[in-house]
Amino acid sequence: MSVKAFEPKFxxxxxxxxxxxxxxxxxxxxxDPDLAIEEWAAFARELGVDLMQLSAALHPSEADVPPEAMLxxxxxxxxxxxxxxxERARRVRRALEANKIELSxxxxxxNMLHPDPQIRARKHEFMxxxxxAAVMLGAxxxxxxxxxxxxxxxxxxxxxxxxxxxxxxxxxxxRGLVYRVEQCPMxxxxxxxxxxxxxxxxxxxxxxxxxICEEEGVGDQFRIHYDPSHAILMGQDTRSVFQYLKEEGYxxxxxxxxxxxxxxNARGLAAWGxxxxxxxxxxxxxxxxxxxxxxxxxxxxxxxAIAEHELPGTARHDPLAYLQNRTVDWLDHQLAxxxxxxxxxxxxxxxxxxxxxxxxxxxxxxxxxxxQGSIAFTRxxxxxxxxxxxxxxxxxxAQGIPVQGIGREPYRS
Numbered sequence: 001m002s003v004k005a006f007e008p009k010f011x012x013x014x015x016x017x018x019x020x021x022x023x024x025x026x027x028x029x030x031x032d033p034d035l036a037i038e039e040w041a042a043f044a045r046e047l048g049v050d051l052m053q054l055s056a057a058l059h060p061s062e063a064d065v066p067p068e069a070m071l072x073x074x075x076x077x078x079x080x081x082x083x084x085x086x087e088r089a090r091r092v093r094r095a096l097e098a099n100k101i102e103l104s105x106x107x108x109x110x111n112m113l114h115p116d117p118q119i120r121a122r123k124h125e126f127m128x129x130x131x132x133a134a135v136m137l138g139a140x141x142x143x144x145x146x147x148x149x150x151x152x153x154x155x156x157x158x159x160x161x162x163x164x165x166x167x168x169x170x171x172x173x174x175r176g177l178v179y180r181v182e183q184c185p186m187x188x189x190x191x192x193x194x195x196x197x198x199x200x201x202x203x204x205x206x207x208x209x210x211x212i213c214e215e216e217g218v219g220d221q222f223r224i225h226y227d228p229s230h231a232i233l234m235g236q237d238t239r240s241v242f243q244y245l246k247e248e249g250y251x252x253x254x255x256x257x258x259x260x261x262x263x264x265n266a267r268g269l270a271a272w273g274x275x276x277x278x279x280x281x282x283x284x285x286x287x288x289x290x291x292x293x294x295x296x297x298x299x300x301x302x303x304x305a306i307a308e309h310e311l312p313g314t315a316r317h318d319p320l321a322y323l324q325n326r327t328v329d330w331l332d333h334q335l336a337x338x339x340x341x342x343x344x345x346x347x348x349x350x351x352x353x354x355x356x357x358x359x360x361x362x363x364x365x366x367x368x369x370x371x372q373g374s375i376a377f378t379r380x381x382x383x384x385x386x387x388x389x390x391x392x393x394x395x396x397x398a399q400g401i402p403v404q405g406i407g408r409e410p411y412r413s
Contacts, residue, residue: 078130115150169216178255185198185230264327311354311370
């Protein structure tokens with residue numbers, strides 16, 4: 001009988017720099033944009049992470065959506081108004097190396113299928129600049145959305161994806177990058193009744209999109225950056241999502257994780273169901289969409305009327321909510337990833353994304369211990385899952401000793 005050593009494998013833990021937009025005040029970083037990355041690298045070291053997911057975005061002066069209409073503030077830690085040249089890259093890499101922080105990827109979350117051709121072209125041009133910066137900084141990937149053409153049905157968007165998004169994947173391939181897609185449905189992106197405004201919002205859609213990518217020769221460029229908060233928003237649980245991918249032969253698609261939860265509000269759910277608030281949101285006036293960006297932000301009641309984002313570790317342990325798929329069972333999330341997905345665990349980024357509204361503090365001294373606690377929680381949860389997996393699936397299995405109990409099962413709540 002063979003004996004297998006106990007050798008748990010841990011995921012590297014990181015932080016998305018959008019967690020603190022005003023770490024470097026905007027009037028300062030607008031004059032010296034790379035100072036924001038230098039200061040974030042130092043802050044990341046204080047937080048105790050291995051990785052940094054570098055947030056890029058169109059500068060507020062260039063964006064098509066006013067900041068007042070957004071659920072979250074603009075986070076352009078990487079400022080690309082001016083070309084990101086070799087000199088800038090050297091400066092940023094020195095800061096990362098000095099603080100022993102690596103980049104998981106460069107993230108730009110925007111609608112790549114925007115219906116306005118001029119706006120779409122501007123976003124695509126910016127994404128290509130993001131890709132160029134990622135290459136210069138040695139990052140292996142970019143991260144973002146696919147988006148949706150609001151003027152078309154979801155079925156019609158598949159043709160638009162082939163025509164318009166595939167060229168972005170070809171650009172990633174030319175640069176040796178992977179494009180990791182986050183699956184948020186982005187219900188508040190428009191004041192219309194659409195809930196699914198990012199067509200890559202669920203496993204069934206990922207598989208359809210990946211098949212298109214394979215037909216176009218860019219299948220290896222299309223991967224998913226899985227965020228369990230969005231699964232919870234649609235009544236799904238992580239174990240079932242991963243099991244479905246495995247059964248369909250696509251459990252290789254997930255290549256990274258956002259560690260962000262969702263707390264379903266049972267009262268809001270009773271009022272509106274999983275479609276969220278559909279009328280009298282305050283984003284329409286006199287029978288037509290409001291022209292006031294602050295009122296347009298009320299479109300997000302399609303989400304916020306029934307749910308609130310969770311920063312890992314800040315929500316009470318609630319076994320009943322786990323079983324009802326109304327919040328994330330973090331331990332089973334990390335265990336299921338190892339049991340069901342094809343992962344190079346030690347190279348799979350686990351990125352804490354802070355969007356808990358009541359703790360979105362733009363004060364470094366107040367936010368530091370909050371993020372330190374959440375990051376420590378995330379690391380310990382992953383370590384616990386790694387130990388369980390190694391003990392049960394490797395050590396005990398090698399000696400023919402059965403695992404006790406049943407555990408959480410997919411497709412069952």
